[in-house]
Amino acid sequence: MFLLGIDYLSALATALASLLSALLLLAVSRQLWTLAWNVTRDRDSKLPLPKGSMGWPLLGETLHWMVQMLARVFSHAALDSYIPGTQRLVRSRVQAWCRQGAPLAVYPAAKALTFCIAIRILLGLRAADHQLDHLSCIFEQLMENIFSLPLDIPFSGLRKGIKARNALHDYLEKAITEKLQLGDPSACPDALDLMLTGARENGKEPSLQELKESAVELIFAAFSTTASACTSLVLLLLQHSQVLAKARQELRQHGLIRRCQCDRDAAGHGPCEKRAGGVSHGNPRLAAGEDVARDSNCPPAPGNPARSKEWPQTRTGQHPSFAQAQGNGHLQSPPFGSQGAACPEAAAAAAGTEPGGGCEDCQRSLSLEVLLRLRYLDCVIKEVLRLLPPVSGGYRTALQTFELNGCQIPKGWNIIYSIRDTQETAAVYLNPDRFDPDRFGPERDESKAGRFNYLPFGGGVRSCIGKELARVILKTLAIELISSAHWDLASASYPSMQTVPVVHPVDGLKVRFRRLNDKEKCK
Numbered sequence: 274m275f276l277l278g279i280d281y282l283s284a285l286a287t288a289l290a291s292l293l294s295a296l297l298l299l300a301v302s303r304q305l306w307t308l309a310w311n312v313t314r315d316r317d318s319k320l321p322l323p324k325g326s327m328g329w330p331l332l333g334e335t336l337h338w339m340v341q342m343l344a345r346v347f348s349h350a351a352l353d354s355y356i357p358g359t360q361r362l363v364r365s366r367v368q369a370w371c372r373q374g375a376p377l378a379v380y381p382a383a384k385a386l387t388f389c390i391a392i393r394i395l396l397g398l399r400a401a402d403h404q405l406d407h408l409s410c411i412f413e414q415l416m417e418n419i420f421s422l423p424l425d426i427p428f429s430g431l432r433k434g435i436k437a438r439n440a441l442h443d444y445l446e447k448a449i450t451e452k453l454q455l456g457d458p459s460a461c462p463d464a465l466d467l468m469l470t471g472a473r474e475n476g477k478e479p480s481l482q483e484l485k486e487s488a489v490e491l492i493f494a495a496f497s498t499t500a501s502a503c504t505s506l507v508l509l510l511l512q513h514s515q516v517l518a519k520a521r522q523e524l525r526q527h528g529l530i531r532r533c534q535c536d537r538d539a540a541g542h543g544p545c546e547k548r549a550g551g552v553s554h555g556n557p558r559l560a561a562g563e564d565v566a567r568d569s570n571c572p573p574a575p576g577n578p579a580r581s582k583e584w585p586q587t588r589t590g591q592h593p594s595f596a597q598a599q600g601n602g603h604l605q606s607p608p609f610g611s612q613g614a615a616c617p618e619a620a621a622a623a624a625g626t627e628p629g630g631g632c633e634d635c636q637r638s639l640s641l642e643v644l645l646r647l648r649y650l651d652c653v654i655k656e657v658l659r660l661l662p663p664v665s666g667g668y669r670t671a672l673q674t675f676e677l678n679g680c681q682i683p684k685g686w687n688i689i690y691s692i693r694d695t696q697e698t699a700a701v702y703l704n705p706d707r708f709d710p711d712r713f714g715p716e717r718d719e720s721k722a723g724r725f726n727y728l729p730f731g732g733g734v735r736s737c738i739g740k741e742l743a744r745v746i747l748k749t750l751a752i753e754l755i756s757s758a759h760w761d762l763a764s765a766s767y768p769s770m771q772t773v774p775v776v777h778p779v780d781g782l783k784v785r786f787r788r789l790n791d792k793e794k795c796k
Contacts, residue, residue, distance in 0.1 A: 315674040320681035345471055346464045346491070347741055353641045354462050355742070358394045360639050360749050362386070367753045370786040376763035378781030379507050383500040385409060390746060391495040396488055397463030398448045408444060411437050416497055416774065438489070445485045464491055494739035495746070501663035501775040502743065503750050504782055509657055510751075511760060511784065512767070513708050516653060521755050523649045529637050530756045530794050644748050652710035654747050655720070658729035659696045660708055663775045666691040667731045692728055693772075699726040759793065760784045 345351060366386050370377055388409045392398050400408065415437035421430025449465065468487055472479045479487075510517045524530045637643070645651075671686045682688065697705050701722035702712065712719045720727035730737035737743075754760075763785050768778035 315681055315683045318674050318676075318681040318683075320676055320679065323677070323680040323682070344738070345467050347739055349641060351462075351464070351467055352741055352745055355394050356639050356641065356644075356745060356749070359390055359746060360753070362390060362394065363746075363749050363753050364757075367750075367758055367786070368788075371758055371788045373786070376783040376785055378783055380500065380504045380777045380781040383503040383507075384413070384497065386750075387496050387500045387503065387746065388412065388492070391492040395464045395491050395495060395742075396448075397465060398445075398452060400448070404444075408441065411440050411444075412492060412496065415441065416493075420774070441489060442485045445488050446481060449481065449484055449488065491739075494737075495742060497775050498663040499743045499746050501777050502658060502661075502747055504777055505661040505663075506654070506657050506747060506751060507754070507760065507784065508767070508778065508782055509660065509708050510653075510755075511762060516708070516710055517755065520650055520653055520751070523647060524752060524756050525794075527643070527646060529643075529752060531637075639749060639752065641745075644745065647748065647752075649710065649714075650748060650751055652713040653751065654744060655713045655727070656708060656710040657747075659702075659720075659727060661770070661776050662692045662696060662729040664729075665693050665772055665776075669733075669735070692731075695725070696727060696729070699723070701726050756794070757789055758786050759789055760786045 363386065366382070366389075370382065385405070389405055392400050392405060392408065415434055418430040418434030418437070421434060423431060425431050425435070452465070465484065465488065468484070469479065510520075521530065666689050669688050669690065671682050671684050671688055674684045675682050696702075699705070701719050703709075703717075703719065711717065725732050728736070730740035730743075761784060763783040764780060768780045768782060771777055771779050
């Protein structure tokens with residue numbers, strides 16, 4: 274018994290000694306860390322360093338990785354080619370939300386939507402719904418551990434992140450190889466096509482590993498931050514009915530909200546023809562495809578010459594034919610833009626047969642030109658991103674010593690800037706806590722008062738390369754929701770917002786969606 278007591282005391286003393294040694298080592302490390310930062314001060318500047326500590330070794334460092342993608346992936350022409358597929362996918366999801374009836378958690382649904390856009394539209398990969406759900410979970414695990422400590426030990430965040438990345442790479446390797454070997458000439462052009470073509474034009478054949486890494490970066494660009502912004506859009510429009518009504522009025526003025534023609538009588542006549550009095554009275558002019566008086570909310574009939582002018586068809590794209598995978602893990606493709614068949618999805622949209630989309634005559638196809646005309650909707654999107662930016666801040670490296678609040682920031686220092694604080698406290702914004710899209714209207718445009726007062730996508734040459742894609746997705750979702758859906762809060766009160774890793778409601782924002790009837794559309 275006495276010996277057991279001695280062993281217990283010895284073990285306790287050893288544990289305490291180990292703990293004290295670790296604390297002493299940590300304290301010494303912090304002092305050396307601070308000394309190292311002090312040595313970097315600019316001796317030519319008389320200003321002091323900022324107050325405060327320099328953090329802890331390792332804990333104060335953050336993973337920096339460079340997203341290198343060809344600019345053509347997010348060019349005007351490329352974005353325009355993504356819109357038809359994006360619109361059909363968004364429309365289908367919105368209709369499913371409306372049919373659900375039960376409360377829907379918007380944030381998870383938005384993440385599922387943006388992930389699907391990234392896989393099917395951007396990358397052009399064939400993935401079943403159950404595969405998308407599984408891949409989405411894997412990618413979320415990767416995102417949750419992307420800022421973990423650099424400790425590659427069992428059960429660590431880094432180990433989990435590496436496991437998720439490897440699983441994602443395994444799927445992408447098979448899917449990309451299959452996509453390129455099939456060389457479907459009828460498929461729509463996508464970001465992978467453009468990256469392959471751009472590399473080939475520069476005399477480089479990308480390896481399969483490079484394509485996998487680029488694909489992950491594209492998914493990253495379209496996933497969590499865009500889903501965060503989509504959720505914030507739904508929340509803020511729910512809280513501000515007057516803004517929703519004004520945006521709906523703009524869509525109506527541009528012919529983006531119209532009565533559905535799918536309800537036809539026994540003779541096959543839609544409400545537009547019946548109101549015009551053409552077909553129901555045997556009007557030969559309408560049968561011949563000539564223009565007749567119509568309800569302003571109804572499109573011209575299919576085959577009408579006016580249709581091609583006022584109601585453009587869905588834009589079709591062309592796809593380069595691919596050579597089969599070459600040896601040594603390199604892949605080749607002919608130049609983008611070679612002749613090929615029209616997209617089957619676009620053809621289906623033009624024919625009014627896209628899945629879940631209803632009659633194409635009842636929905637106007639979107640394009641970048643159409644989106645750019647919606648000035649108030651653009652203000653709404655900007656204000657959503659100002660008030661609830663998905664990312665709290667960013668990182669930069671000081672290229673030269675500069676002064677900030679009477680202190681020097683030496684060349685070479687890593688700097689964190691706050692997007693949220695900047696957009697909430699900038700003096701140029703009148704009532705910055707208020708959701709006011711008109712602040713970006715032509716009469717005020719408060720953001721023009723300074724260069725870096727509005728930076729939801731960062732600023733300078735290192736701003737987010739996928740920002741225009743994010744705006745396209747946000748505007749497309751806004752149009753489909755505003756033109757066809759009504760939503761109410763399904764919880765007792767509005768949820769609080771969590772800011773890490775991106776801004777999102779703690780409960781996912783539970784709402785009930787339902788379809789608008791024709792009377793509500795015309796209000």
